[in-house]
Structure formats: C-alpha cells, structure tokens
Amino acid sequence: MxxxxxxxxxxxxxxxxxxxxxxxxxxxxxxxxxxxxxxxxxxxxxxxxxxxxxxxxxxxxxxxxxGRYNHPLDPIDGAPEVLRQLNRICSPTLFVTARPEAGHITGWICEILQTGRECIEVVATGSFENKQEVLEKRNITHFVEDRLETCFMLAKAGITPIVFRQPWNRKSHPFAEVGNWRELEALISME
Incomplete structure (x- = not known):
C-alpha cells in the first residue's frame, strides 16, 4: 500500500x-x-x-x-522533480525542520521547486524534539528524516519514519529506508 x-x-x-x-x-x-x-x-x-x-x-x-555563504546550497539529487510532482497532486507540501527560523530556507525551497510560497509550508521548530507535535497536529502519518534519533522518537508517537540514507545514519534500525528520491517516489501514491 x-x-x-x-x-x-x-x-x-x-x-x-x-x-x-x-x-x-x-x-x-x-x-x-x-x-x-x-x-x-x-x-x-x-x-x-x-x-x-x-x-x-x-x-x-x-x-x-x-544564509551567509558564498557557495551553492544544492538540492539532493531528484528532490525538486519528485517534490514538484507531489506538489501538483497535494498542496501545500509540508516541510518540518529543526532550524530556528524558516525564512531563508523557505525562499530556497520555493526557488528549487519553482513555486510560490502558497504551495509549501515550512515549519521551523527550533529543535528535533518539537517536530512530533507539528506532525501530529497536521495528521502526518509518514515523515522522511535523516536523523535516526528523531526517527525513533516519531515511531514511539505513532508516526512512521522513513530514513533517508546518509553516512551518519548507518546504525541498525527497524525503519523503511530510501537511498534516493526515486526510491522515495515509489513509496508514495502519485496518482
């Protein structure tokens, strides 16, 4: 399913x-x-x-x-394409970050997705622990995350984490895992 x-x-x-x-x-x-x-x-x-x-x-x-840097912040390969497709099906697309403020990164997401701010929602929680409350309030059942500690916390709350594979999350865990955005796309109903 x-x-x-x-x-x-x-x-x-x-x-x-x-x-x-x-x-x-x-x-x-x-x-x-x-x-x-x-x-x-x-x-x-x-x-x-x-x-x-x-x-x-x-x-x-x-x-x-x-946002004080002179080097490009690139998207993970495949992210813009899959997120644009997802956004056409279901908008706004929700992003939840432990960053303290959403301003700079919201503009960046709009730029890479080539969309307006009304098509996305970026919630900056200020901490990893505060993500759970945001996700619960919005009835989110699945969350794509690269930090294993956050995945374990969300799973305890009944939110299904999907681990986005990175070198820093290679410890043993029981969660579904994807190595790229095409693998993630295959898990989502895109119709």
Missing part, C-alpha cells in the same frame, strides 16, 4: 537540501579544513565525532542557518 500524499512530510537538511556538502565547502574554502570527506561523517554531531573544532563548527552552522 502506497503512502497518501496528504500524510507525508519532509525534513529539509540532509533530505531535500545537501547541507552537508555546503558545510564541507565552507569548511574547505573559508577555514582551510580539507581533511573531512562526506562519507566519513558517521555521526550526526561532528563535534562528538571529533571531526572538527566546536567553535568552527558552530560558525559554519550559523552561516548556513542565516
């Missing part, structure tokens, strides 16, 4: 936006940190993984959150 388009929502960073590649580009070009490879980021927290200095990490994250 395929997922009802009205019942699915999406995380942004690591699912729609290739934020980690942007992070690595800023680290390389602006801080001279060249030793980190995408595939080596096996923990969601770069500090806990001892990959990068805490202060530098937060400076890069703030630049990304505030």
């Amino acid at each position: 395929k997922i009802d388009p009205k019942g699915i929502a999406f995380d942004i960073d690591g699912v729609v936006a290739d934020t980690m590649s942007l992070f690595l580009a800023i680290a390389d070009k602006e801080f001279g940190i060249r030793h980190i490879r995408y595939e080596e980021i096996t923990d969601y927290s770069l500090v806990e993984a001892a990959i990068i200095d805490h202060g530098v990490m937060w400076e890069i994250i703030l630049r990304i959150l505030e």
Whole structure:
C-alpha cells in the first residue's frame, strides 16, 4: 500500500537540501579544513565525532542557518522533480525542520521547486524534539528524516519514519529506508 500524499512530510537538511556538502565547502574554502570527506561523517554531531573544532563548527552552522555563504546550497539529487510532482497532486507540501527560523530556507525551497510560497509550508521548530507535535497536529502519518534519533522518537508517537540514507545514519534500525528520491517516489501514491 502506497503512502497518501496528504500524510507525508519532509525534513529539509540532509533530505531535500545537501547541507552537508555546503558545510564541507565552507569548511574547505573559508577555514582551510580539507581533511573531512562526506562519507566519513558517521555521526550526526561532528563535534562528538571529533571531526572538527566546536567553535568552527558552530560558525559554519550559523552561516548556513542565516544564509551567509558564498557557495551553492544544492538540492539532493531528484528532490525538486519528485517534490514538484507531489506538489501538483497535494498542496501545500509540508516541510518540518529543526532550524530556528524558516525564512531563508523557505525562499530556497520555493526557488528549487519553482513555486510560490502558497504551495509549501515550512515549519521551523527550533529543535528535533518539537517536530512530533507539528506532525501530529497536521495528521502526518509518514515523515522522511535523516536523523535516526528523531526517527525513533516519531515511531514511539505513532508516526512512521522513513530514513533517508546518509553516512551518519548507518546504525541498525527497524525503519523503511530510501537511498534516493526515486526510491522515495515509489513509496508514495502519485496518482
């Protein structure tokens, strides 16, 4: 049985936006940190993984959150096409992010989807823990997420997580998993 388009929502960073590649580009070009490879980021927290200095990490994250960067934030391959198709079937498309503010990223999503703000809803919760309440209020049954801890939390609340495969979520888990947007598209009723 395929997922009802009205019942699915999406995380942004690591699912729609290739934020980690942007992070690595800023680290390389602006801080001279060249030793980190995408595939080596096996923990969601770069500090806990001892990959990068805490202060530098937060400076890069703030630049990304505030839109203060000179490098492109690219979408994950296939995301714009699948989301545009989904948006034609069911609008607005819901995005729920742990970012503290939605302004900058909302404009970016509209740009990559080539759509107006009325066709999407971006909710910035400020924390991973607050996603559950937003999803429950909107009767979301499925949520596409790259952070495993959030997936476990949502599953306990009766929301079915779909793990978007990334190097940092390769631990054992019981959830459905997709490696790209075409695999995700196959799970959704697009008619």
